[in-house]
Amino acid sequence: MTDLPADALLVVTHPLVRHKLTRLRDRATSTADFRRLVRELSLLLGYEATRGLKLEPVTIETPLETMEGEQLSGKKLCFVSILRAGNGILDGMLDLVPSARVGHIGLFRDPKTLEAVEYYMKLPDDVAERQCIVVDPMLATGHSAVAAIDRLKHVGCGPIVFVCLLAAPEGVACLSAAHPDVRIITGALDRGLDDHGYIRPGLGDAGDRLFGTK
Numbered sequence: 001m002t003d004l005p006a007d008a009l010l011v012v013t014h015p016l017v018r019h020k021l022t023r024l025r026d027r028a029t030s031t032a033d034f035r036r037l038v039r040e041l042s043l044l045l046g047y048e049a050t051r052g053l054k055l056e057p058v059t060i061e062t063p064l065e066t067m068e069g070e071q072l073s074g075k076k077l078c079f080v081s082i083l084r085a086g087n088g089i090l091d092g093m094l095d096l097v098p099s100a101r102v103g104h105i106g107l108f109r110d111p112k113t114l115e116a117v118e119y120y121m122k123l124p125d126d127v128a129e130r131q132c133i134v135v136d137p138m139l140a141t142g143h144s145a146v147a148a149i150d151r152l153k154h155v156g157c158g159p160i161v162f163v164c165l166l167a168a169p170e171g172v173a174c175l176s177a178a179h180p181d182v183r184i185i186t187g188a189l190d191r192g193l194d195d196h197g198y199i200r201p202g203l204g205d206a207g208d209r210l211f212g213t214k
């Protein structure tokens, strides 16, 4: 992987993330536990992904006195889920910011070419005025992430953060080359891709494990 600007990639190395990722990777982990772990990991990664949100003062009454508190302000959020597997992360993100708008981009990887094929897109009308956090558990070749972010930029979206659970160096290089302005936040940077484009050691097919398909 070529050198990236210092803030282009954040690997979240918190012990809770490392523990939960190990449980997630384990082939013995059930569908129900896999889903729960993805949601919990999303909260931990979402904490980092939302660090740059702006606050504004707000006056409130505590039971004892008036105080100047803070609330989210300015550019509002939009989470963009890359279907299907992105929806697992989306659930956790919405626990953190329930008022965020949500966009969906349906993509699957052609198993032969490993190119992303789009089958669905629905974005909020005002998505270009919102800060976008794109979510997908896996950044493998990077083709799906690049295709999704191409679509968002095409409709005028500004600062974009990409959140995944596992990334391959090939995917980070591909996404950073295509969109150097996009910050990548991941739970781990794995060894690399195998001949079928799967992340190794990885966790297998995230969508299949989340939804119990094959």
Ligand SMILES: O=P(O)(O)OC[C@H]1O[C@H](OP(=O)(O)OP(=O)(O)O)[C@H](O)[C@@H]1O
Pocket: 082, 083, 084, 085, 086, 107, 108, 109, 114, 116, 136, 137, 138, 139, 140, 141, 142, 143, 144, 145, 171, 197, 205, 206, 207, 208
């Ligand atoms: O970086 P890439 O090489 O593009 O691979 C990553 C993509 O592959 C998986 O989706 P998949 O195509 O399996 O679709 P699914 O979510 O419907 O299972 C994953 O959720 C990403 O979207």
Ligand SMILES: O=c1cc[nH]c(=O)[nH]1
Pocket: 138, 140, 197, 198, 199, 200, 202, 203, 204, 205, 206, 207
């Ligand atoms: O390892 C991988 C690569 C792409 N998509 C997945 O779900 N897993």
Ligand SMILES: [Mg+2]
Pocket: 085, 205, 206, 207, 208
């Ligand atoms: Mg899949």
